[in-house]
Amino acid sequence: MVLLKQLPDLVEELEPSPDGTDIDREFIKFILNEFDDQALEEALVTKESSGAEVIVVALDEPEVDQVLYTALAKGADRAVKLTGVPAGTWVPTHLRAAILAPFVRELAPDLVLTGVQSAEDLDGQLASLLGGYLDLPHAAVVVGLEVKDSIARVVQELGSGRSVEEQITLPAVLGIQAASQAPRYAPISKIRQAMQAGGLEELEAPAPVDSADIAIAQVRIRRLYAPEKSTHAEMLTGDPGEVATRIAEILRSKGLVKA
Amino acid sequence: MLLRIVIGGVIVFVGLALAGGRMLWLARLIHSGAPAPGRLRGVGKRVWAELVEVLGQRKLLKRRQSGIPHALTFWGFIILLFTIIEAFGDVFARKSFAIPAIGRSPILGFLEDLFAVVVLAAVITFSIIRLVDSPARRERRSRFYGSHTRAAWLTLAMIATVMVTLLGYRAAQTNTGDFPYDSWAFASHGIGRLLAPLGTGTNSVIETVLLLCNVAAIMGFLVFVTYSKHLHIFVAPLNVAFSRRPRALGALEVAGAAEGAGTIEELSWKHLLDLVTCTECGRCQAACPAWNTSKPLSPKLLVMGLRDHLLSSGPRLFHGPAGGEPARASATAARAPGFASTNGAGAAAGAATAGAAASTNGAGAAAGAAMSLVPDVIAPQVVWSCTTCGACVEQCPVDIEHIDTIVDIRRHLVNEGELEEGVQEVLKNIAQQGNSFGKSGRMRARWVRELGFPVKDARKEKVRYLWFVGDFASFDERIAELSRALARILSDAGVDYGILYDGERNAGNDVRRIGEEGLFQLLVEQNMKTLNDIEFDSIFTTDPHSLNTLRNEYPAYGLDKAVLHYTELLADLIGSGALRARSLDRRVTYHDPCYLARHNRITQAPRQVLHALGCEVVEMPRHGLNTFCCGAGGGRIWMTDDPALGERPSESRIREAVSLGVDTFVVACPKDFTMYTDAAKTTGNDGRLEVVDVVQLVQQALAGEPVEGMVVA
Ligand code: SF4
Ligand code: SF4
Numbered sequence: 001m002v003l004l005k006q007l008p009d010l011v012e013e014l015e016p017s018p019d020g021t022d023i024d025r026e027f028i029k030f031i032l033n034e035f036d037d038q039a040l041e042e043a044l045v046t047k048e049s050s051g052a053e054v055i056v057v058a059l060d061e062p063e064v065d066q067v068l069y070t071a072l073a074k075g076a077d078r079a080v081k082l083t084g085v086p087a088g089t090w091v092p093t094h095l096r097a098a099i100l101a102p103f104v105r106e107l108a109p110d111l112v113l114t115g116v117q118s119a120e121d122l123d124g125q126l127a128s129l130l131g132g133y134l135d136l137p138h139a140a141v142v143v144g145l146e147v148k149d150s151i152a153r154v155v156q157e158l159g160s161g162r163s164v165e166e167q168i169t170l171p172a173v174l175g176i177q178a179a180s181q182a183p184r185y186a187p188i189s190k191i192r193q194a195m196q197a198g199g200l201e202e203l204e205a206p207a208p209v210d211s212a213d214i215a216i217a218q219v220r221i222r223r224l225y226a227p228e229k230s231t232h233a234e235m236l237t238g239d240p241g242e243v244a245t246r247i248a249e250i251l252r253s254k255g256l257v258k259a
Numbered sequence: 260m261l262l263r264i265v266i267g268g269v270i271v272f273v274g275l276a277l278a279g280g281r282m283l284w285l286a287r288l289i290h291s292g293a294p295a296p297g298r299l300r301g302v303g304k305r306v307w308a309e310l311v312e313v314l315g316q317r318k319l320l321k322r323r324q325s326g327i328p329h330a331l332t333f334w335g336f337i338i339l340l341f342t343i344i345e346a347f348g349d350v351f352a353r354k355s356f357a358i359p360a361i362g363r364s365p366i367l368g369f370l371e372d373l374f375a376v377v378v379l380a381a382v383i384t385f386s387i388i389r390l391v392d393s394p395a396r397r398e399r400r401s402r403f404y405g406s407h408t409r410a411a412w413l414t415l416a417m418i419a420t421v422m423v424t425l426l427g428y429r430a431a432q433t434n435t436g437d438f439p440y441d442s443w444a445f446a447s448h449g450i451g452r453l454l455a456p457l458g459t460g461t462n463s464v465i466e467t468v469l470l471l472c473n474v475a476a477i478m479g480f481l482v483f484v485t486y487s488k489h490l491h492i493f494v495a496p497l498n499v500a501f502s503r504r505p506r507a508l509g510a511l512e513v514a515g516a517a518e519g520a521g522t523i524e525e526l527s528w529k530h531l532l533d534l535v536t537c538t539e540c541g542r543c544q545a546a547c548p549a550w551n552t553s554k555p556l557s558p559k560l561l562v563m564g565l566r567d568h569l570l571s572s573g574p575r576l577f578h579g580p581a582g583g584e585p586a587r588a589s590a591t592a593a594r595a596p597g598f599a600s601t602n603g604a605g606a607a608a609g610a611a612t613a614g615a616a617a618s619t620n621g622a623g624a625a626a627g628a629a630m631s632l633v634p635d636v637i638a639p640q641v642v643w644s645c646t647t648c649g650a651c652v653e654q655c656p657v658d659i660e661h662i663d664t665i666v667d668i669r670r671h672l673v674n675e676g677e678l679e680e681g682v683q684e685v686l687k688n689i690a691q692q693g694n695s696f697g698k699s700g701r702m703r704a705r706w707v708r709e710l711g712f713p714v715k716d717a718r719k720e721k722v723r724y725l726w727f728v729g730d731f732a733s734f735d736e737r738i739a740e741l742s743r744a745l746a747r748i749l750s751d752a753g754v755d756y757g758i759l760y761d762g763e764r765n766a767g768n769d770v771r772r773i774g775e776e777g778l779f780q781l782l783v784e785q786n787m788k789t790l791n792d793i794e795f796d797s798i799f800t801t802d803p804h805s806l807n808t809l810r811n812e813y814p815a816y817g818l819d820k821a822v823l824h825y826t827e828l829l830a831d832l833i834g835s836g837a838l839r840a841r842s843l844d845r846r847v848t849y850h851d852p853c854y855l856a857r858h859n860r861i862t863q864a865p866r867q868v869l870h871a872l873g874c875e876v877v878e879m880p881r882h883g884l885n886t887f888c889c890g891a892g893g894g895r896i897w898m899t900d901d902p903a904l905g906e907r908p909s910e911s912r913i914r915e916a917v918s919l920g921v922d923t924f925v926v927a928c929p930k931d932f933t934m935y936t937d938a939a940k941t942t943g944n945d946g947r948l949e950v951v952d953v954v955q956l957v958q959q960a961l962a963g964e965p966v967e968g969m970v971v972a
Contacts, residue, residue, distance in 0.1 A: 011692065012701070029692070029699070031691065184676045185673070185678060185686070185687075187674050187777050187778075188690060188775065188777030188778040188780075188781050189776060191777070192781070
């Protein structure tokens with residue numbers, strides 16, 4: 001099972017909404033989170049090597065149909081859109097996990113893949129929260145996956161060039177950083193064929209997990225600001241000593257270091 | 260006499276059986292291709308094509324040196340058909356046979372002798388051409404590189420044999436009293452006089468022997484023809500008759516299997532006929548920008564590679580993938596590579612072109628499962644090297660439609676998701692944002708902001724001209740500057756025009772040529788939806804690629820408006836006096852964009868504008884319909900150039916211009932402006948040669964301010 005998530009397309013000019021608590025979602029385009037695309041690719045690769053069924057699942061978010069049909073065109077077997085969920089606003093990761101968890105439990109897949117992170121979830125919490133709700137083993141920053149019987153051999157990146165290889169007994173939830181090959185191209189004609197075939201399942205989302213965490217984690221946004229445009233950059237030249245002195249001066253003048 | 264009939268009979272029977280069997284086999288092979296709709300439509304223009312292209316040898320005569328002797332040989336063979344009738348009559352009817360009614364006409368006798376001599380002279384000319392442009396010495400630069408040269412020499416030798424035996428037996432006949440013609444048959448009588456001293460008896464023997472040799476040579480040639488590239492003498496007229504008229508340029512043909520051609524039989528039957536028609540003349544190769552800049556693609560080698568594969572696929576196509584009856588399958592297969600086996604050098608050449616045409620695969624593979632066209636038969640780099648410039652189609656004397664076949668193969672690759680990652684990215688951008696730059700579609704008309712005056716929104720009010728701006732002219736900073744220049748010129752001249760703002764999407768010309776047919780259809784639907792709702796008289800574009808698809812392909816989806824290039828519009832404005840320019844007095848050279856000149860035959864308008872601006876246009880050797888490609892077409896602009904694969908076509912072009920001694924290189928295409936300003940820099944000629952767009956010269960002539968070539972470095 002692959003969990004997909006729609007994000008505002010960052011080529012658009014994002015602006016705070018009139019009430020200032022979210023970005024203005026009315027006129028912007030949405031695209032698939034790029035890490036979810038990696039997760040989908042890894043799922044398709046796994047399907048090809050060990051013959052699984054691939055189910056893609058997404059919340060009813062803007063322009064999500066296109067994404068689900070694209071997944072079908074690429075070779076996913078089922079595509080599910082969960083309706084009756086908050087749409088058109090920001091869904092915090094805790095809430096997303098709480099919505100998805102009961103559905104995942106219902107279908108009981110052998111393996112759940114999702115992108116390691118997204119522009120709205122830079123900490124990459126989705127995989128671990130889901131694992132927590134479902135009481136399943138989970139791993140994040142996965143860069144290698146090999147499934148044999150009910151064992152997954154997983155390579156996780158630890159940072160600074162180190163990685164660890166481990167074995168996880170399925171079922172499990174993995175946050176995928178990179179698939180073993182670049183996400184495949186889905187020709188438009190195939191996507192359109194999928195659309196005409198209309199294989200998209202719309203299911204009512206089950207009631208979210210009721211957990212105290214959600215309430216705690218439920219962030220309330222008071223105000224969003226557009227980033228201030230930085231006006232200039234200063235190039236530091238000269239020998240290393242001079243440059244170092246200048247850097248120290250700047251830091252001091254900004255009050256970032258004392259002394 | 261009986262012996263003569265028996266020997267002659269055997270020769271003719273065996274010859275006809277072999278050649279006929281082969282022709283039927285080939286017909287079946289071609290019949291196994293996918294449908295090619297519309298190939299019989301318009302009988303009138305097809306008959307006309309036969310007259311002009313086949314009888315008139317139009318394209319061949321573009322290359323005088325080989326075209327004239329070829330035309331003479333061709334016409335000669337038509338006249339010499341009479342001598343074949345005479346030879347058969349001599350063998351089977353009676354010794355002093357003459358064709359009824361015309362068979363003793365001095366004119367026919369003269370023409371027969373004349374063309375026998377002319378064809379011999381032509382054979383000598385061909386030999387010289389082949390020796391001078393020898394692939395062994397000139398390698399890639401020879402247009403015969405990779406062709407079956409030994410088969411070609413054999414062809415020449417056989418033609419010479421037919422002519423020599425013909426003149427020989429006719430000469431002997433003048434001494435035995437069997438010759439139907441008087442002294443107007445000058446050559447026969449001339450040689451006859453030399454043979455006369457041998458006496459009637461000897462001459463009679465010579466006559467019989469040479470006559471039988473002549474018939475044998477003709478039948479031998481007939482059989483050889485059906486097994487070699489010389490097959491074109493039979494199939495070229497057919498291929499021309501079924502070709503796209505007036506030419507296989509402009510619109511792309513989307514026939515064959517909907518998902519493109521992954522195996523040989525998924526190509527349309529016309530494109531299979533193309534393959535067996537190729538004469539290996541190499542005219543296409545000599546003109547191909549990819550081949551000329553050391554890329555792995557040669558249209559000729561591509562066609563030859565596909566052809567060899569087609570011939571070796573016979574057993575599989577006829578008997579199914581299992582090979583049917585194995586014994587027969589392999590027997591046919593052994594016969595099949597007749598083209599290739601005539602010359603080992605062909606295979607060697609194939610290998611030498613970095614897998615340009617993966618050489619014919621053995622009979623074993625052919626009898627088994629279907630091979631994929633890419634990569635089994637053709638390397639992917641070959642297919643992706645094509646800029647769809649159309650030089651090959653323009654040149655090919657037998658109307659082979661290379662681009663359609665190449666794009667058909669690409670369509671299959673795209674459908675399988677096998678395309679360069681960068682290109683995938685661009686296609687996704689186009690699908691999502693409607694432009695290749697991956698910028699928000701809402702930014703499309705941002706370039707007008709700096710104009711300081713409003714440009715009409717054609718979606719809101721009626722305009723006379725709809726400017727279909729295109730991606731480069733909208734999003735590329737340097738090109739947007741040119742768009743603004745044009746907008747100012749048009750506004751000052753009082754032209755009523757408007758743009759679609761964010762309602763415009765990429766027109767899809769290159770998308771289609773990459774082989775992403777589904778995306779092309781989507782773009783057409785989106786654009787047509789916008790266009791159907793608005794009022795305008797005609798469209799103009801600065802981009803020849805957008806122009807091409809709007810003009811030639813959108814009509815199939817309902818567009819019924821004239822589509823102009825901005826150079827045509829400017830020429831009109833100057834002609835009508837709406838634009839008054841002062842003379843610039845410059846010496847310039849002009850680069851014809853492929854999609855303007857070859858695909859759309861627009862060569863005069865830009866030159867008219869330049870002349871009106873007081874520019875002296877010095878032509879490069881490759882200009883007009885023979886222009887050289889900048890290398891950006893067919894989606895190449897989004898692909899990476901492998902620097903190991905020689906210079907870019909645009910660099911070769913810049914050197915060509917520099918050698919003329921002009922200092923201004925005029926372009927009329929946004930992509931060209933980018934390609935050539937870059938090429939001028941990379942070849943170190945940016946100080947010597949200034950790349951300017953036509954619109955900049957107009958602007959300069961109007962405002963009297965000096966023109967800057969590189970607008971923004
Ligand atoms: S279209 Fe141009 S680049 Fe492509 S094969 Fe023909 S000549 Fe070469
Ligand atoms: S494709 Fe046409 S131009 Fe090219 S070699 Fe064959 S016959 Fe000649």
